[in-house]
Amino acid sequence: LLKSHGLLKRHYGVCRCRGLWLVAKLSRLHLPSGCFTEIDVQGFAPPDSNEHNEIQKENRSLGENRKCRSTGEQLISSKEETLTSEKGRWTSSLLPFPCAGFSPPYSDSKKLIYHLKGCQGLGNKESSSFTSVVAAAKVCGAAAESPSVKRLHLLVADKDFSFKAGQWVDFFIPGVSVVGGFSICSSPRLLEQERVIELAVKYANHPPALWIHNQCALDSEVAVRVGGEFFFDPQPADASRNLVLIAGGVGINPLLSILRHTADLHRARASTGGGCEVGTVKLFYSAKNTSELLFKQNILDLVNEFPEKIACSLHVTKQTTQISAELQPYITEGRITEKEIRDHISKETLFYICGPPPMTDFFSKQLENSHVPKEHICFEKWW
Incomplete structure (x- = not known):
């Protein structure tokens, strides 16, 4: 149906679902083959030229990977750029509870993942x-x-x-x-x-x-x-890598998972002498004030457990109360600076960034300008 209306040019697909336009760059969603959802195409009509141009402009501005959904319907693709058959269809019966018209694969989260090629890096x-x-x-x-x-x-x-x-x-x-x-x-x-x-x-x-x-x-x-393609998954045969984690606000969540994972890998290697070898980890984390620095005690516990392997620099931008004596050695008032990040650039270092778009844009661009290979930079945006 999409092909018959000429809407697959440049690998773009457009479909009207319940009065809303859904757009996907079909060749870039990286879904496993056969993982699709049912699409309601009732009332389908091709867009006029101005509307189609606006859709393409918006899609380009949001980057290579994007999530598209409207009240349960998603436009999904396979690597072969074809739509679903009955065999590959998601239905509400796959959920562990009844929910009519509920089709899982993509979420309506306020998150966009911008995945630079090869940022999985390890394994x-x-x-x-x-x-x-x-x-x-x-x-x-x-x-x-x-x-x-x-x-x-x-x-x-x-x-x-x-x-x-x-x-x-x-x-x-x-x-x-x-x-x-x-x-x-x-x-x-x-x-x-x-x-x-x-x-x-x-x-x-x-x-x-x-x-x-x-x-x-x-x-x-x-x-x-x-x-998600924002992850750290080293394998025993991989060379050791250093990590720099740059977090803003609630963007600490995936980076804390990575930090905790590296701590588990260090413990496993210390107890068995084998497994994955991981280098140093430096966390830069910025929030408005110390009360919004999430998991700060967990982070400091890991720093104290692995003083030679894990370090952190906590930043506050709008602190109005006195900083506790326990936190003071780790706190810097003001934003994370370009120089702090640049001092950690090396060919063995991978950079993971998660936070508000202005912060993420700034540091990913600065790293590229500093000749850090794109495959060593992975970032996730929230909006």
Whole structure:
């Protein structure tokens, strides 16, 4: 149908779903073959030239990879740039709870992932970074991490559910038609040992975030599905790499997962003498004030446990109260500077950046201007 209307030129597909235009650059969504969703094409009509040009302009401005959905329908592609057959269709029957018209694969999160080629960097280069497993999960813990962020522990019993440090989950809530997208902040080892993942969700008017802050309780049942190309997954045969992690605000979540994963790798190597060899990790983390520096005690505990391997520089931009004596050695008032990052550039170093678009744009551009190879830079944007 799309081809018959000439809408696959330049590998773009456009379809009207319930009155909204959905756009996807079909060859760049990196979904596993056969992972599609049903598309409602009732009332389909090709766009006029001005509307089509605006769609293409918007899609280019949002980068290579984007999430597209509207009230449950998504425009999805395969590597062969073809749409779905009945065999590959997602339906609500795949969820562990009834939810009419609910089609999983992509989420309506306020997140865009800009993946520079090769930023996986270490290990599993041929594996897909998306999984088809939609797993039932139960809330087994909840607490306030900051005045605006709530921390959740989810028990995921399904042994087929796994993730790589830095990835996110699509978050499906019974009775809520919008799907959330939240980065995992725990390490893969916690899931392996206890079948638990941890999320930290900032308060927002986005329906999934509102549900988490206002309605979520112990034993609430949801479903989760892993995705994302922002991850660190070294293998034993890989050369040791240093990491620089640059976080802004709630962008600490995937980077904390990576930091915790490197700590687990250091512990495993110290106890067995084998496994993955990881170099040093330096975390630069900026927030408005110390109360919004999430997981700061967890971060400092890792710094103290591995003083030769892990270091951090915590920045506050709008601090109005006195900084505690415990935090003072690690706190800098003001933004993270270009010089601080430039001092850590080397051919063995990988850079992971997650935060607001202005910060992410600035540091990714500065690293490129400093001749850091693109395959050594990986960043995730929030908007």
